[in-house]
Amino acid sequence: MASPALTAVSRKDGDASAPRIRKGGFIHGHGLWLLILPALLFFIVFFVVPTASLFGLAFNKSVAGVITLSSDITFDNFVRIFTRPIYYESILRSAGISAVVALVCLVFGYPLAYVIAKTVNPGRNTLLMILVLSSMQLDMVIRLYGLMVLLGDNGLINGALLRLGIISAPLPLMYNIFGVVVGLVQITLPFMVLSLIGIIKSIHPSLEEAARSLGASRSKAFFSVVLPLSMPGILAGTLLVFALAISSYVVPALMGGWKVMVMPIHIYQQVAETGRWQFGAAIAVVLFVTSLMAIARLPPRRHAHHGRTQLMREETSIPLVFKFLSALTLTILLTPVVIVILSGLNSGDYLTFPPQGLSLRWVYAFLTSPTFLSAYGVSFMVAGISTVISTVLGTMAALFLTRSSSRVVGPMRAFFMMPIVLPGVVLGLALYVFYVTTDIGLARTMAGLVIGHVIVTCPFVIATVTAALVGFDRSLEEAARSLGASPFTAFRLVTLKIISPAISAGTIFAFIISFGQFEVTLFLSTPNLQTLPMAMYVALRYAFEPTAAAAGIFAIILVVVSMVATSKLVNLKRIFGG
Incomplete structure (x- = not known):
């Protein structure tokens, strides 16, 4: 709607030649x-219909090696899940592990979120956001590589304890529930931090100061004022981490060594090893519904509103214990990354840590490895194509979500965000079932893989561009139109130019997410269409060698450079922290 001032200028003195502003904009x-x-x-077409196809397959009779949808409905697969101990115990085990992971992430994530929310210095604040976002967007297989070096029988921890004489035999830190919990905490901790930043930032310091002025100690003021007001963020972070942890496949596979039987492992076994697609689909449906029930209870996101008084006083209110715990949390997030870098620069003939010396021999081995170079090429191609599609679709969707007054905007925004938190292994399986049952020629193809990546990257573009458009002053566009610009010209020269940094940031996010995507890729790739995460997964599962670490170094550099570039384009805290 045009502002009254602009409308008056365009119509004064009844000048028929004066440009008139019509209600609305470009579209x-x-x-x-x-x-x-x-x-x-x-x-x-590629999210709802495939999910429906997966649900349909789950209600078909289980026949080994057959992937066809039938109108004959049976509940046998679900009866088998909830009556056989091996399966219903895996549901309970998955839920129990995820609950523990959520609790641990809350304990370590809250202090770091508090420090980021209360930090005044722009440079320090941006650095903290870059560190958290880089750890979140880095390929999870690379991070797990570092953890495996750290926790293995011959790893850094056991090696140090053995040399000190504290233990006489290596501690079982991997291939058990403990290893899975540690891996899931490392992977999901950034999501907890990002869920809490916005809500903590929205709590005005005067509330805590009022409690202290009435005689409350700093700790009592925190527990009686700040913590209760943080509950929406705590609930959101806990449910989000729970949903992500319960749906993870790669962490139990690598850190649990296939010994910790959780639902995603059962899905892969039933589909890839026994060929019982219908039963595997039924387990996937149970996992999907469980994750959906968790995220359905997520509270609406709150945005921080703060004034100059808060910004000038907040950093001094950070307790020392929170600074210590936030440093510990950053250590948890970054240590595996440092280990991967040092392992890739190891001069030894095999993987040892600490390294025997520094050398580029394994970097050279990577640069001459047909397997890893081919995987890098596939990853760049898939990420590039999916990023272009996601940027176009996501930007157009963000314009609708911020400019439409329709009641469907809220539900539609939630709908587009669903692929971020719903099980990637389920989405990959659903797409594969859809490709095969419809016989549209997309199964195990580059196009089919790109489609899966677009589904999981487009939400990041929508979120980034939406954050920029929410604060966009529409009167600027209207001013251009009052000077005679057409709706399209005003949009192109004003709106698009102002939000172009956010679009660029969304493009970078989409590329990085696609480049490191694993679980959606699991059912959509082939040995000849193998992305870097898949190649590293195979290398870690069957041949633990430093070449994989050298490959990871280049991925780490790519992510860090991308996050630094993104921080120059947009306010990272505004997009991810409220």
């Missing part, structure tokens, strides 16, 4: 639906 009214339509159709 308005029903035309806004043209913006959301491409993304909506894409998600319906």
Whole structure:
């Protein structure tokens, strides 16, 4: 809607030649639906329909090696899940492990989120956000590589304890529930931190100061004021971490050594090893519903509103214990990354830590490895194509979500965000079932893999561009139109130019997420169409060698450089921290 001042200027003195501002912008009214339509159709065809196909397959009779949808409905697969101990115990085990992971992430994540939310210095704040986001967006297989070097029988911890004479035999730190919990905490901890930053930042310091002025100690003021007001963020982070942990496949596979039987492991075994697609689909449906029930209880996101008084006083209120715990949390997040870098620069003939010396021999081995170079090429190609598609679809969708007054905006925004938190292994399986049962020629193809990556990267573009458009002053666009610019010209020269940094940031996020994507890729790739995460997973599972660490070094550099570039384009805390 045009501002009264601009409207008055355009119509004064009845000048017929004066440009008139029509209500709306480049696309308005029903035309806004043209913006959301491409993304909506894409998600319906390649997210909703495949999920429905997976549900349909789950209610078919289990026949080994057969992937066909039948109209004959049976509940036998679900009866088998909930009546056989091996399966219903894995559900309980998955839920128990995920609950422990969520609790540990809360204990370590809250102090770091508090420090980030209360830090005034822009440079220090940006650095903390880059560290958290880099650890989140780095390929999880690379991070698990570092953990395996740290926790293995011949790893850093056991080696140090043996040399000190504290233990006489290596501690079992891997291939058990403990190893799985440690791995899941390392992977999901950034999500807890990001869930808490916004809500903590929205708590005005005067509330805590009022409690202290009434005689409360700093700790009592925190537990009686700050912590209760943080509960929406605590609930959101706990449920989000629970949903991510219960759906993880790669962590139990590598850190549990296939000995910790959780639902994602059963899904892969039933589908890839026994060929019982219907039963595997039934387990996937149970996992999907469990994750959906968790994220359905997520509270609406709150955005921080703070003034100059808060910004000038907040950093001095950070307790020393929170600074210590936040440093410990950053150590947990970054140690595996440092280990991967040093392992890739090891001069020894095999993997040892600490390294025998520094050398580029394994970097050279990576650069001459057909397997890893081919995987890098595939990852770059898939990430590049999916990023272009995600950027176009996501930007158009963000324009609709911020400019439409329709009641469907809220539910539609939640719908587009679902692929971020729902099980990636389930989405990959659903897409594969959809490709095979419809016989559309996308199974185990580059195009089919790109589609899966678009589904999981597009939400990041939508979130990034939406954050920029929410604060966009529409009067700037209207001012351009009052000077005679057409709606399209005003949009191109004003709106698009202002939000272009956010679009660029969304593009970077999409590329990095696609480049490191593993679980969606699991069912969609082939030995000849292997991405870098898949190649590293195979290397870690069957041949633990430093070449994989050298490959990881380049991925780490890519992520860090991308995050630094993104921080120059947009306010990272505004997008991810409220």
